[in-house]
Amino acid sequence: MTSSFQAGVKACLPTVLGYLGIGFSAGIVGRAAGLSPLEIGLMSILIYAGAAQFIITSLLLLNSPFSAIILTTFIVNSRHLLMSMTLAPRVASRNRFDQFGIGALLTDESFAVAMNTSLKQQIDAKFMHGLNLTAYFSWIASTVLGALVGSWFPDPERFGLDFALTAMFIGLLYLQLESERSRVALNGILLVLVFLLLYIAMRYLSPELAVLFATMVAASIGVVISRWKSA
């Protein structure tokens, strides 16, 4: 184990708490929907995406056709394309195996942690593996744990666990804003824009597509404003 890998593990630790809260809830919800702990573990190993796993579980309960579940999963998880595109050029590795591994285990949280770290130092493949593997195993363990002891907690929402994800986004967003102080005014404008775009888009699109739409349009406006200001 190299120090870079360890640094990745360490950088992941604050988000582990969030994974535990959400994973635990996902396990409970999965169990309530009639999935076995093994099936829940398998879902975490093969899919490894929090929001999508909740949605898949609820669609299974509704007896949705598999084609619809697969399509929905694709839409919900297509935002990873944006994260991968953003992160890929910043990771210094020419090894195909490394690149595959880093991309395969990318999540909202590991992306945010990686971006945050990349502003302070060069991130390498070992750092990303430490970060991603810690998150991956925390997720699998917490969903299985939730599935195993879920019957003791019939209502995970009562303990506020469902808010762990929202709280994590708040923390990650703040850290990202903090690291981009050089364009604090522009980022302020973008936050308002994202909210308005999302609000309007959620009338016409699914929440997941609305997130994608608001992100892409706001980022484009960000480019226009920054070019116009520097012109």
Added chain:
Amino acid sequence: MEIRLELLILFAACGLVTLIPRILPFLLMHGLTLPRLLTEWLSFIPICLLSALFFQNLLLAQSDDYPTLSSLHLAASVPTILVALTSKSLSFTVITGVLSMALIRFFL
């Protein structure tokens, strides 16, 4: 304990469509020099995406209408944001969020 074959197939298929957008840029953008316009655009993705994900958690989708603001999530966000600002710690922020939500639900 069992694993149903049809679920194994479903999860594998869902895993595949999740994997593709995750790995594609890593496999394709390797060694490529991106146009400046694209790198500039990508530099705005973290803020825009994270804020969109946060705001989406505050909004409740309505059928055929604009979403409504969840006062429950908004209320739990206030102490969470304050702790994020003062502690600058992700762990404290997540713990505060979960506790706030639990307390709000307890007293409502």
